[in-house]
Structures are given as C-alpha cells and as structure tokens.
Amino acid sequence: YEGVHTGTGHGQYNGTVEVGSTAVGSSFQLVDGGRADQRTYDLNQGTSGTGTLFTDDNDVWGDGTQSNRQTAGVDVAYGAAATWDYYKDSFGRNGIRNDGVAAYSRAHYGNSYVNAFWQDSCFCMTYGDGAGNASPLTSLDVAAHEMSHGVTSATANLTYSGESGGLNEATSDIFAAAVEFHSDLEADVPDYLVGEKIDINGDGTPLRYMDKPSQDGASRDYWDASLGGIDVHYSSGPANHLFYLLSEGSGAKTVNGVSYDSPTYDDVPVTGIGIENAASIWYRALTTYMTSSTNYAGARDATLRAATDLFGAYSDTYLAVAAAWAGINVGD
Ligand code: ASN
Ligand code: ZN
DSSP, X not given: OOEEEEEEEEOSSSOEEEEEEEEETTEEXXXXXXXXXXXXXXXXXXXXXXXXXXXXXXXXXXXSSTTSHHHHHHHXXXXXXXXXXXXXXXXXXXXXXXXXXOOEEEEEESSSOOOEEEETTTTEEEEEOOOTTOOOSOOHHHHHHHHHHHHHHHTTOOOSSHHHHHHHHHHHHHHHHHHHHHHOOSSSOOOSEESTTSOXXXXXXXXXXXXXXXXXXXXXXXXXXXXXXXXXXXXXHHHHHXXXXXXXXXXXXXXXXXXXXXXXXXXXXXXXXXXXXXXXHHXXXXXXXXXXXXXXXXXXXXXXXXXXXXXXXXXXXHHHHHHHHHHTTOOO
C-alpha cells in the first residue's frame, strides 16, 4: 500500500487514539497525511537534528507503556493533530502560521529531560522523557501549549519577558485548555489544570491551576504593578485566571467532575460565557489587536475590541469580559 492511512495508537496519557500515518512500501511512517504531513520523530535521546521518523510494520503504534518507544510518539503525534484540528475547526486557521505548513514533533529528547519546548528556528516541538518523579512531558495539554507558542510567535509575537511574557505563557495555557475541551478524550478529561497528567511535582498535583493560579505556590492570582518582574510562568497567572473566570464564572463550580473555586479581586461577581466563546475572544485579540509589547492593560483593551467585533459593543458577552478583567484587578 501507499499513501495516507489512519493507524491505531496506544498512548500513555491519551488512551487508544487514531494517528495519521503514511504507507511507504511495506512499512508505515508517523507522517500525518491528513494534516499537511505533520511528522513525528524519535530523537533517541539525542539533542539535535531530527533523529529518525517513527516507523512501524502494522500501523499499530505504542502499547501505552513508557518502555515502548512508540508510546511517546503516539501521545505527541495525537497532541499535534488535536491542536492542528482545534485551530482549523475553531478559527479556520491552517497550521501554526496559517500557511498550510505543518510543524514537526521530536520525542525522547536527551536524558532525564524534564521539559518540552517550541522553537521558531526549526518550526518544531520537542519533548523530554522526564526524570525521577516526572513522567514523559508528552500530554495533550503540554503539546497544545508548546504548539501554541508557535501561533503566538506567528501572530502577536508577545515578547517573552515582562507582562507581555506572562501573556505569551497564558496564551499557551489558554489554548491548551481549549484543545483539551475540543478533543474531549475519555483518557484525558478536559480541565482547567495544566500538566495534570505528567506528575511533575511527584505528588499528583498539576503544574498550574487556572481557576486560582496561586495554588501552585508561585503564580499570581491578580495583576499588580510588580507583575512584570517575575518569571513568565508565574505572571501568566492573572491571565489564566481571567480566562477561567470568563469561561466558567466566579465561585465554586464542578466541570467534568473536577472542582474549582475561583476567587475575584474585591469579590466582583463574574458570569461565565463558556470556554469556546472565551477562546474565540482571546484568539481574535491575539491575532488582530495584540502586539509584541502588549501588557495586561493592553490585553484588556484587545479582548474588549474582540468581544465588540464578535458579540457587539456592550453586549452581555462584552460586559462579561469587562467583569472578568475587573476580577483580576485590571480596570479602565
Ligand atoms: N515548557 C516551557 C514553556 O513552554 C519551556 C520554556 O520554559 N520556554 O514555557
Ligand atoms: Zn510555555
């Protein structure tokens, strides 16, 4: 056989999923023919180049265990496919740069590497196997987070320091959550937690919480003038919080069996508009109004403009956006 196939993957985090493959002679490659030939490589513990494409004889990939090298390939290939589909289905975006070109993924980077990252230079995502308590950094939200760095780079290009850096990080967490909800996997229940599958803290807690970011011990819940001076993975907190509030509203709520309790600045009440509407507003703000130097005040303005475009000035939705910003101490 030749050409585009759909194989079966057994991921460690995503469960049993379809993966796009390509038949070449009597073998298959992890090359997603339905998504611009988006490729998945095995770096085989290397730290440069592409290693080798994942290949397989029967188009059944991985076995759900970490010891099978293909398993990580399945999870990151699925993550890349789900993120591709999310941007296409939700916004008609054709790839990270909206030019129909696919980024590629590299699994099994280095030894005991506890991170994953996006690089503009290779137009690719890279994933470590984790070490000690941490499991492979290959979950759906991690893949969507890294790939969304590519989208930010290709659009607003938010500078990765100061308040714009926090907004850059939050944009990746926001679309990571949106991709989870869009994929709706049984094996990865959609939530407003980041990295809840990879056990990076070794005690079962997530890497970040969007309903109340300070639960991680370092992220901020609210904007204040010192925000631009802290690490971008913590100054993302207020924007992640804004996105949760806008999606689900303030106070206690259980979504898909996960309980949240989202506080607000001065206890202002916020009514949620649903994650799809919230993500549409953030996407339009990111791609139309934010620039490399946008700060929190500028992001508020960008999302209000986006809400005006999509839902009308002073519509209930527009007013919910304003209330959510007030809820993180960003006003006019
Ligand atoms: N995984 C991290 C991130 O996407 C890598 C980094 O610190 N840049 O933020
Ligand atoms: Zn990031």
